[in-house]
Amino acid sequence: MYLKPYSGAGAPAHDETRRQLLEAAGEVFAEVGFRNATVREICRRARANVAAVNYHFGDKETLYMEVLRHSQQTAFAKYPPLLGVTADATPEEKLGAFIRSFLLRIFDEGSTAWFGKMMSREMVEPTEALDSLVAERLRPMAGLLLGLVAEILGRPPRDEAVRLCCFSIVSQCVFYHHCRTMISRLFPEQRLDASAVDQLAGHIARFSLAAIKHLPNPERPGAKPDSAGRRRR
Amino acid sequence: MYLKPYSGAGAPAHDETRRQLLEAAGEVFAEVGFRNATVREICRRARANVAAVNYHFGDKETLYMEVLRHSQQTAFAKYPPLLGVTADATPEEKLGAFIRSFLLRIFDEGSTAWFGKMMSREMVEPTEALDSLVAERLRPMAGLLLGLVAEILGRPPRDEAVRLCCFSIVSQCVFYHHCRTMISRLFPEQRLDASAVDQLAGHIARFSLAAIKHLPNPERPGAKPDSAGRRRR
């Protein structure tokens, strides 16, 4: 039960506190996640009173959803899925751009990095906010990738092989960000920041295109088992 | 500051409470993670008193480390990295077995499933326990995979292309488990449990082998750029 601000006609000139709360909340939520973040720490960084979050956003969860939605918008505005190529590019070129923008988006630094970090946590511990994110940006992006791979593979976008290849591509993109704590333990020399994006994007594109173009014909497992593709046991 | 149990000579016959605590803790930690798990809930499921955790394990964190170490041991005992192939198998066959065991290990149900779920959370929010897990099992497993890929690729195990290919393979394995909340939102028809392991393992093996065998020659980005492998911009 809280009083909704900004209810009347009189438009308040300065919502400076609200802006600073969003900024501080983005930092904290990205660092430690929703559960581990404390309202007190957010208000401390925003130089605001402890009651500020509840006054301006109602509760902690609403603030979180607002931050997540906002960070997704800025991340996709800065790095659209086909950044750097035009509409007449080949599907192979578009796929390369897709991979590169994907990595840039989640490996960016500063406030845009909040998106990648918050999404990593949403994978393990999803909140209600995830559903609206999927509907807004992620589902269209999945459709785009399905179309590209379908064109390269010469199969319909709903084909199971197309979907599995898309999984293989996206998995490589999210891996370096999500498993960075494990990677840097096993391979301390591996760079895992924005400066490594071009190296990683190049490998993922080459690896995936080579795989897609030379995939054994009966990828569909249910359809007549080919003796050559059959493993023992 | 707590009294170490089992200190004297008199060996207590029944550590039944301790066993039930480990079991209940595995359930709870796998479900909600370390921070969100409460000692009270663990003790409730173990039908023990609230003080039982501190008495038998000292504190909550020690209990967590004990559970994680134990779950890793049982997971690798049940699904060793090269399950199903013998030492004289081809590297390609071994790679297929590696992928299949990897998926079986993290998609298993019951108490073995704790390992996969706890590891997912360790990726996002690592604890001190992670280092010992890496040293015990994960580093040797990485060395095994590096050797397999190096043999197939015809390059030394320390080669950068070999390492990147290993990343591509492992990334596909962990993807289905770690991003399952996103996958099932985008593709509700995709099966993501133990029954789908053979389908997924087959695709990952085919995709990765096709990629490794048909990788463009100068995978190494620094060494003399080949005009054919060069993308515009």
Next chain:
DNA sequence: TGACATGTCAAACAAACGTTTCAATTATCT
């Protein structure tokens, strides 16, 4: 200026947390 809505502040609230305390109970050994 006075009235009123908007925003801020220190303080407190109620709930949940991990942990501790200490008496009661149980098992083990002489």
Next chain:
DNA sequence: AGATAATTGAAACGTTTGTTTGACATGTCA
């Protein structure tokens, strides 16, 4: 049985959490 150590139990401790309260400050419009 009696003494001793191991284990359990109910209750409480001290913190931290998100949220609420009510006094106070600030702005705007009559």
